[in-house]
Amino acid sequence: xxxxxxxxxxxxxxxxxxxxxxxxxxxxxxxxxxxxxxxxxxxxxxxxxxxxxxxxxxxxxxxxxxxxxxxxxxxxxxxxxxxxxxxxxxxxxxxxxxxxxxxxxxxxxxxxxxxxxxxxxxxxxxxxxxxxxxxxxxxxxxxxxxxxxxxxxxxxxxxxxxxxxxxxxxxxxxxxxxxxxxxxxxxxxxxxxxxxxxxxxxxxxxxxxxxxxxxxxxxxxxxxxxxxxxxxxxxxxxxxxxxxxxxxxxxxxxxxxxxxxxxxxxxxxxxxxxxxxxxxxxxxxxxxxxxxxxxxxxxxxxxxxxxxxxxxxxxxxxxxxxxxxxxxxxxxxxxxxxxxxxxxxxxxxxxxxxxxxxxxxxxxxxxxxxxxxxxxxxxxxxxxxxxxxxxxxxxxxxxxxxxxxxxxx
Amino acid sequence: xxxxxxxxxxxxxxxxxxxxxxxxxxxxxxxxxxxxxxxxxxxxxxxxxxxxxxxxxxxxxxxxxxxxxxxxxxxxxxxxxxxxxxxxxxxxxxxxxxxxxxxxxxxxxxxxxxxxxxxxxxxxxxxxxxxxxxxxxxxxxxxxxxxxxxxxxxxxxxxxxxxxxxxxxxxxxxxxxxxxxxxxxxxxxxxxxxxxxxxxxxxxxxxxxxxxxxxxxxxxxxxxxxxxxxxxxxxxxxxxxxxxxxxxxxxxxxxxxxxxxxxxxxxxxxxxxxxxxxxxxxxxxxxxxxxxxxxxxxxxxxxxxxxxxxxxxxxxxxxxxxxxxxxxxxxxxxxxxxx
Numbered sequence: 001x002x003x004x005x006x007x008x009x010x011x012x013x014x015x016x017x018x019x020x021x022x023x024x025x026x027x028x029x030x031x032x033x034x035x036x037x038x039x040x041x042x043x044x045x046x047x048x049x050x051x052x053x054x055x056x057x058x059x060x061x062x063x064x065x066x067x068x069x070x071x072x073x074x075x076x077x078x079x080x081x082x083x084x085x086x087x088x089x090x091x092x093x094x095x096x097x098x099x100x101x102x103x104x105x106x107x108x109x110x111x112x113x114x115x116x117x118x119x120x121x122x123x124x125x126x127x128x129x130x131x132x133x134x135x136x137x138x139x140x141x142x143x144x145x146x147x148x149x150x151x152x153x154x155x156x157x158x159x160x161x162x163x164x165x166x167x168x169x170x171x172x173x174x175x176x177x178x179x180x181x182x183x184x185x186x187x188x189x190x191x192x193x194x195x196x197x198x199x200x201x202x203x204x205x206x207x208x209x210x211x212x213x214x215x216x217x218x219x220x221x222x223x224x225x226x227x228x229x230x231x232x233x234x235x236x237x238x239x240x241x242x243x244x245x246x247x248x249x250x251x252x253x254x255x256x257x258x259x260x261x262x263x264x265x266x267x268x269x270x271x272x273x274x275x276x277x278x279x280x281x282x283x284x285x286x287x288x289x290x291x292x293x294x295x296x297x298x299x300x301x302x303x304x305x306x307x308x309x310x311x312x313x314x315x316x317x318x319x320x321x322x323x324x325x326x327x328x329x330x331x332x333x334x335x336x337x338x339x340x341x342x343x344x345x346x347x348x349x350x351x352x353x354x355x356x357x358x359x360x361x362x363x364x365x366x367x368x369x370x371x372x373x374x375x376x377x378x379x380x381x382x383x384x385x386x387x388x389x390x391x392x393x394x395x396x397x398x399x400x401x402x403x404x405x406x407x408x409x
Numbered sequence: 410x411x412x413x414x415x416x417x418x419x420x421x422x423x424x425x426x427x428x429x430x431x432x433x434x435x436x437x438x439x440x441x442x443x444x445x446x447x448x449x450x451x452x453x454x455x456x457x458x459x460x461x462x463x464x465x466x467x468x469x470x471x472x473x474x475x476x477x478x479x480x481x482x483x484x485x486x487x488x489x490x491x492x493x494x495x496x497x498x499x500x501x502x503x504x505x506x507x508x509x510x511x512x513x514x515x516x517x518x519x520x521x522x523x524x525x526x527x528x529x530x531x532x533x534x535x536x537x538x539x540x541x542x543x544x545x546x547x548x549x550x551x552x553x554x555x556x557x558x559x560x561x562x563x564x565x566x567x568x569x570x571x572x573x574x575x576x577x578x579x580x581x582x583x584x585x586x587x588x589x590x591x592x593x594x595x596x597x598x599x600x601x602x603x604x605x606x607x608x609x610x611x612x613x614x615x616x617x618x619x620x621x622x623x624x625x626x627x628x629x630x631x632x633x634x635x636x637x638x639x640x641x642x643x644x645x646x647x648x649x650x651x652x653x654x655x656x657x658x659x660x661x662x663x664x665x666x667x668x669x670x671x672x673x674x675x676x677x678x679x680x681x682x683x684x685x686x687x688x689x690x691x692x693x694x695x696x697x698x699x700x701x702x703x704x705x706x707x708x709x710x711x712x713x714x715x716x717x718x719x720x721x722x723x724x725x726x727x728x729x730x731x732x733x734x735x736x737x738x739x740x741x742x743x744x745x746x747x748x
Binding site for chain 2: 049
């Protein structure tokens with residue numbers, strides 16, 4: 001079956017390429033502000049300073065990747081001019097920087113601006129200016145809303161899809177489960193929780209025996225784990241960020257609780273979560289993923305992973321390969337390059353959105369095998385499938401089919 | 410008096426006694442600045458107009474802190490909390506109750522005055538660094554309070570609230586940005602005149618008497634408790650107005666917009682502008698808006714360090730901030746005139 005879909009994908013990709021080249025050959029050169037015969041100007045906003053500065057590495061990876069593209073001759077002969085500003089994760093500053101990019105630097109569009117609050121702050125502005133706010137770097141579900149915000153599009157699978165997938169799996173394999181949930185008390189945690197409840201449906205809601213929340217300011221979450229164990233839950237949904245996830249895995253093993261453990265993708269890194277928590281404590285944890293994990297030995301000889309590592313060595317040697325941000329930045333930059341290639345000589349803002357919404361079975365090779373990027377006029381969620389995986393030995397074993405769950409905003 | 414208290418009492422001297430005449434600009438200079446503020450927007454891009462609007466808004470917030478610290482000698486690291494209350498008052502009233510934006514501003518002022526006055530009551534027992542700490546607590550607590558579940562229906566929780574930007578009224582041929590700029594300018598001028606007059610009034614003299622020596626002031630019959638809380642109330646009200654205008658200009662409020670970083674920025678703006686010199690508030694606002702951008706253009710990875718160096722230079726070379734430069738300029742002009 002996978003072989004057949006692979007051939008089909010190749011065939012449709014070839015067709016798409018032919019169609020694209022045929023249409024560009026006849027099309028006139030058309031430009032909006034920010035694009036010329038020699039240059040495409042792209043804006044970006046990242047928290048290089050402030051509380052979320054760890055994510056700044058995504059922007060730096062993208063800058064390095066566009067340098068690679070420029071060194072190789074650019075896109076259809078045009079060089080990328082990547083203008084990236086710091087907003088320190090403060091929404092008013094994001095508005096200022098977005099306006100600077102659009103009105104003063106006159107970029108063609110803003111790409112991969114990071115964070116839910118910063119992107120919420122500029123969404124209305126970008127849409128009223130009709131400037132694309134493309135592939136925003138946040139997993140909130142609301143970016144997939146082409147009816148109300150036709151100029152905003154996400155990239156990564158949204159948080160709700162992921163817990164919906166867990167819910168589907170639980171309903172199928174453990175219909176009588178008693179579920180205990182631990183979640184971070186903010187937009188990220190609440191989005192995940194909503195996906196879980198939606199996925200479980202009306203009947204399933206009664207399966208949740210306890211919803212426990214924690215604040216990022218708490219030094220440890222041990223007491224929450226003890227409380228969850230006391231409810232007698234046999235399924236544990238772990239919606240926590242890396243530091244807390246590692247604590248939770250350790251504590252569960254310590255107190256001898258043996259639930260079926262679902263760990264959210266945010267904390268599925270072998271290097272930064274599983275290893276510190278201990279391999280012996282992490283056996284049989286279930287998670288879901290869409291990207292290959294650099295620290296996972298099974299991708300050692302994978303061509304896509306090699307491409308990524310070569311790029312890192314040559315263009316971004318000071319960047320940390322094990323940081324999840326670098327591989328995300330690489331993947332999303334590749335997706336953008338694909339969109340711009342498809343735009344041909346028609347570099348209007350409208351066409352950029354149109355091409356971004358016409359990706360068919362596109363793959364960047366850092367995605368897990370079988371996961372493809374598909375968008376459409378009514379589907380602004382580029383990556384909407386994930387694959388379940390179970391931790392065995394010292395690596396994640398993918399199992400089951402790639403499951404898709406499109407959650408709309 | 411214990412040793413600790415003595416240190417605190419000495420702490421008061423950190424706020425230098427500024428004579429009230431030296432708190433403002435001369436009439437001629439004021440008119441030139443005003444004319445520039447009126448004319449420039451006609452010739453520049455909307456983005457620059459937006460930045461000028463933000464400058465006036467942060468200028469107001471710094472001015473409010475200046476009245477509190479430069480006027481009555483009380484420190485505050487909690488101005489971001491008042492700013493947030495003002496911003497949210499406007500946003501909630503505009504989006505949930507459909508009240509006109511212009512009307513939400515006086516409401517914000519009243520709400521924040523009450524909030525500041527009430528906070529000033531318990532803060533009366535504190536002074537110097539202890540007061541700074543208490544207000545710091547307020548600033549750290551505010552973003553979390555805004556995220557509370559039972560307020561979420563109104564505040565939008567962590568997702569914040571999107572605010573609709575007003576159009577120019579009476580069909581005036583102006584962009585939204587330009588209209589908002591002139592509207593902000595009008596409010597700013599009104600508050601500036603009010604502040605200057607406040608500091609020249611009986612109340613202003615009482616503030617300054619408290620700043621210079623609390624015991625002497627009370628022995629002269631100044632109601633110390635009343636005037637200290639009043640200073641907090643007035644400062645909070647003006648900060649709240651700035652918050653309201655900020656929410657309208659940025660079109661978005663979220664808890665992450667009003668963290669302790671904002672309070673520290675405002676404090677920094679006040680010091681750079683010159684403590685107790687009202688026009689300096691706007692110079693300070695320009696510093697906190699533009700210097701981080703400059704630092705970023707020098708080095709992206711080290712923007713924080715570059716900002717630190719620039720700040721250090723300012724404190725080292727002109728410890729009294731923009732006021733010192735203004736005085737130097739004035740003296741220089743005087744010399745030139747003699748020659």
